[in-house]
Amino acid sequence: MKFMLLTLVSILLVVFLGPFVPFWGLMIGIGLLSFLIDPKGIGAFLGGALGMGLGWVGISTYLGLTSASALPDQMGELMGLGSGMTLVALVGVLGFLLGGFSGLTGVLFRKMLRPTEKNIYRG
């Protein structure tokens, strides 16, 4: 559940805060969200990864489709990557990795701060 929540909130963050901060601002933001939501390790990674990856894929696809601009294809050709679709995939992978490690960092930070649990029943 917490994974789903992190994914959703990260997407919102990417879409609404994204225009105002550089990409590393989003990484800090996702780390912070992950810290607050506190999902499990793998959930934190995937939540951040899908949040930023899907967010970026969504925005780039939206821009490409609504503007009907030839620029994504031209950029793909320029970078030797073929079409604009390849670039959308590349943006997705990039967002996935950046978001994922940000999410994981956030939750690990929380774990680090949490006092070490002592088993009071067995102690």
Added chain:
Amino acid sequence: MKYFSFFFVLAIAVALAVAVSVPLGPIPPLAPLLDPNHGFWQNTLSEDALAEEELELENLSAPVKVVYDENLIPHIFAENESDLFRAQGYVTAQHRLWQMEFQTRAAAGRISEIVGPVALELDRMTRRKGLAFGADLGLKYLQENDPEIYELIEAYSDGVNQYIESLSPARLPVEYKILDYRPEPWTPYKSILLLKYMSDMLVGDRDLEYTNLRAILGEAGLSKLFPEFPKENDPVIEAERVWDFSPIAINKPDSTGYPDQALVMTPLPQPTEGTGSNNWAVAGKKTKNGNPILANDPHLSLNLPSLWYSMQLTTPDHSVKGATLPGALGVISGFNQNIAWGVTNATKDARDWYKITFQDESRKAYKYGNEWRQADFRIEEIKVKGEEVFLDTVEYTHYGPVVYDNNFRSDRQDVNFALKWTVHEGSNEQRTFIMMNKAKDHADYNAALDHYTAPAQNFVFASRTGDIAMRIQGKFPLKWEGQGKFFMDGADPSMEWQGYIPFDQNPNTLNPERGFVSSANQHPVDPSYPYYVFDNSYEHYRNRRLNRRLRELEGITVEDMKALQFDDYHLQAAEALPVMIQLLGDYQTDNQEAQKYLSELKSWDFYADPNQKAPSLYAIWSSETMESIWRDLVSQPAPVVRPNSYQTIELMTLSPTDTVFDVSSTPAIETAAYHVKAGFDTLLVAMKKWEMEEGDYSWANYKRTTIQHLVPNFKSFSVSNVYTGGGSGILNATGSRHGASWRMVVELGEEITAFGIYPGGQSGNPGSKYYSNFISRWANGEYLNFNLRTKDQKDGVLFETTLK
């Protein structure tokens, strides 16, 4: 453990973030480029999608309204000139910032800063030619002599800078994102530099080549192959013009000190062949409506973003519209409510070279008459991306910079040559355009031109009151016959220019009897003009075709003038082909392919339309024939130029057995027919290959007109294989990389009716739908409505923005 895992993952995250933020070799930082919120994806938005009703522009005295028509042409309505040019700077930067900056960096010799050591040689050359030096002087001249214009240029710069400051990473032009750099502040210096850059684009000289030709051919051979006036001279100023002034006397020295040996040096790059322009105006007595009609089409490199940017600039006192140069104030080729004007390049050897004799190795002093004069040093500091700063020391003599010396472009020869060029003088071209924009009549036009130095232009003029005029304006040195054709000895004071032709003695004409004025880069005048006129690159075909048509036409309409700008008639082919076919005789009659090509050539009507096949055949055959004729001459180690096509064709026609056609390496005596046949053989080989590899050899497919992005590597931002006709030497001068960079036709009636188009689009953003949207219409010979708009006109508005 938990500490370790946190720091480990944090390190990965940080490392990833860093890795995608720094450039990896030639690859720009990935994240800023690909981030959909800031990277290139943001450049997919067109200007209408980003339209704002209001934008903040400081230092205005009153709000400025900008109305964009459906073609994204801004119409700026300001209360005074200061506000007008501030807004012009701002609006131009909105659409063309990267181009403005890139062009001025090129002009300043600063491309290496952006692209690295590959551009170092280019930057050194730009600086050694002294463009930046000339702009320094130009800036000083304005500050000292014309504070009024200087203030307006400052206002323009302020407008550009306010845009740069307001620029968010998302709105940064995509070229900056790819090349990974940022715009720097604009300055008045850059606007001046841009006009100097135009000189560089348009002005060449062949002094080196002529010096060599003189050594190789001798004076007699040179005048035979390179006569100074063609047989059929059809000059800019009508030949009947009587020169009613007493010219200044020029003293020709008794002996002329030319370097006599052939010089092996790499010449500086010249304006590419095909750079030229047409302009003309017809008087009311020749037009259907009785109004003068003016037309202008400058031919330049076909580039994207286009060199030109269309605008209307309006104050309560005047309203002017046409083509602007991003970076310069006002309209360069256009019209207002009263007059219209246009420009074509008026080449006339404005660059001369002097051999410099330094006193010693220190190069601090050079010989001049009986004295040693001190040289200045200018140290050019060239920043190179990814490398150390490169320092180039250039000596400056009183003639100008020593461009060629032992560490630049001299092939192991210890030679020093200084360049004298009008571009190295303080001048005020900007005032010309600002005054022309407001001109009301012929007197105003002349007053505006009195401030114009370089690059010399044929300024065509027409007014609503019925005047038509042409004036060749520039600062032209007074030269004795032959001066400046060859390298000169700089130690000899008698080799100096002896002043300048007074502006009122520059060739000009007002309302000539023939009812039209025209120019197409041909000889400016008839030999009766009392001053020496020389250039290697005069046009011999477009001018004759143009004047022929203008003489024939009566009851002229705007449509006729549009058709003339798009005229594909190949006069050179019409004159040369029959001669070539006759010289070919019955050669290759049993070759079927040869007969197919020949019959296509024989049935050709000489129009180089895009679907025609003969123009491709003629292009190959004629160029191979001329190649063969002059092979002996150009195979010298010292660089030379070939006699032009006109002269070559004349020789082939009138004296086909002349000794120039003999190939020295064979015992037989060759004639013109030999070369025509050799050219034909090459044509057959070339066509076999072409038909096998490409198939269709219709003209458009063969010449492949390409409108190239300013960074040639950015191929996908270029538009290639544009389907259009024309070619070099044809009125529609559209070749593969050059052509009509702007076409304008204006009828000066009670209401001004104007049309214009250029091969590009208003936006400089390759992602915008306004980037290249004019190209297909331009290629078809269509035009956009360019009528003046009023502030409150409602039809055809894309959006409006108020600057305040």
